[in-house]
Amino acid sequence: MGTLRSTLNVNRPAMSDTPQRHDYPHLQPILTRWQDSDLNGHIAGATVYSYFDTTIQAFLQLQGDLDPQEGEVVGFVVSSAADFFALPAFPDTLEVGLRVARLAGSSVEYQLGLFRVGETQPCAVGKVVQVFVERASGRPVPLPPGLQAALQSLQG
Amino acid sequence: MGTLRSTLNVNRPAMSDTPQRHDYPHLQPILTRWQDSDLNGHIAGATVYSYFDTTIQAFLQLQGDLDPQEGEVVGFVVSSAADFFALPAFPDTLEVGLRVARLAGSSVEYQLGLFRVGETQPCAVGKVVQVFVERASGRPVPLPPGLQAALQSLQG
């Protein structure tokens, strides 16, 4: 993995600019699965996004009181992006760090980092922008107070 | 889906700026699967990235002569991003449009658009940047001529 990290960092900003583990107020454990590896033996980028979704959804349900099936408010992802520095493999234990970079009206921008347990430098970093809408009308709505408070706790 | 599209387009660039189906020289069919839908009945963003990976990898193998298991050259995704305008559901037949925006040295930037069959406006658009490395050393290498030619054919 060392070789890959140095390879992929060609033409990248210095790692010192990259958020590190302690920059994220919330951590979600992820256990890799056999199916996460692609033909080359690495975790595919699409799988990393599924780790990010899992992290956000678990937080929203457990800390933000969001009921994904019956709740009045539903969150939709409107954009996302990620940079991949190093690619973990199976079997491995990972953690996703989560913080909120921006919280305004109906929308929230999350920043995420994927770490191998015990490492401070991320394997990948990304962002996800979510808009909350009323389930019935599909129109953007202000966040319910419990959700708003939970997300504020993730701001630097 | 109409409501969602209009909802999600709040604060977005006009759709006229978005690439349309005829802007993509290559199209990959995608059949949605039961597992693609999340609890809300929509295709998740991570699944859209898996459609993008499928489109790129099928092109590389079938048109670019890339052997993902034994070939001397391996492509790694170093970054990706996507905007989601509307969310298809299961069952549905989709197409991913693929073009090459930049091809330089060991690296290629793809632009992709996800369409429902018969629609000209995309459900999602994205980009993926891939770096090709020598399998043995892990170091970036110039693209093999067959691969280079195939990718050039996807440039506007």
Add this chain to the structure above:
Amino acid sequence: MGTLRSTLNVNRPAMSDTPQRHDYPHLQPILTRWQDSDLNGHIAGATVYSYFDTTIQAFLQLQGDLDPQEGEVVGFVVSSAADFFALPAFPDTLEVGLRVARLAGSSVEYQLGLFRVGETQPCAVGKVVQVFVERASGRPVPLPPGLQAALQSLQG
């Protein structure tokens, strides 16, 4: 794949006992995806079950008028099984054959076969038993007439 087929058929019933493509009244196309391949370059067994689910669910929605999100009746899988004879790879176009072996009360037993396009011998065969329950109470219920008729059309 030939070697694998002959290898895996050691100690198996003769292929003449295995249902062939024309034994299935309904066929669902499946396009393989990059993520379907495991490290060995083969479609994993769990992925074959997801093809089976996709086939059943698409049939229930499109031919059986089942609304998976709002309908009064919900189908749960209570058991499944499969034999794997040969393992397709990516990229490939497959078909799943579907028939109904038993339809009694609230329950239906499907038989399924996975085929590469143009081949008569299956890559895999399996069965899935589903019980239909009332969404509100969770109790087994007789099938709605439209669903009953659609499933009867799949009986030999």
Add this chain to the structure above:
Amino acid sequence: MGTLRSTLNVNRPAMSDTPQRHDYPHLQPILTRWQDSDLNGHIAGATVYSYFDTTIQAFLQLQGDLDPQEGEVVGFVVSSAADFFALPAFPDTLEVGLRVARLAGSSVEYQLGLFRVGETQPCAVGKVVQVFVERASGRPVPLPPGLQAALQSLQG
């Protein structure tokens, strides 16, 4: 989940016949993911098979010294089956119990049980039959001694 368990147990063997947690010598933790839930909010059967694969593959690599990418011996699943009693949801922490029921020549039959943490009755039980072949020739081979010993340790 209680209702579903009682519902699905109609016409089933008594739960006392079902293996319980202490019947499995090896346990693999599984963290559910957002994508594991289907439209009905339950973990799909195909996903349970992917938990089983993950359990077997992690054991083979970590305890059995099997190298899935370069090793001389490769394991192929030739059949599998499962019964589903209750369906966990996201987010949840699960465990898969693993034992070996039969070990003969090139083939091994695993028995598996899926448990929610703290529960003794399984959510699902299943079996998987794997045949080990020489990677180069594709022919069944006797198990390497280290692998044989690791699998024997999982026998009752």
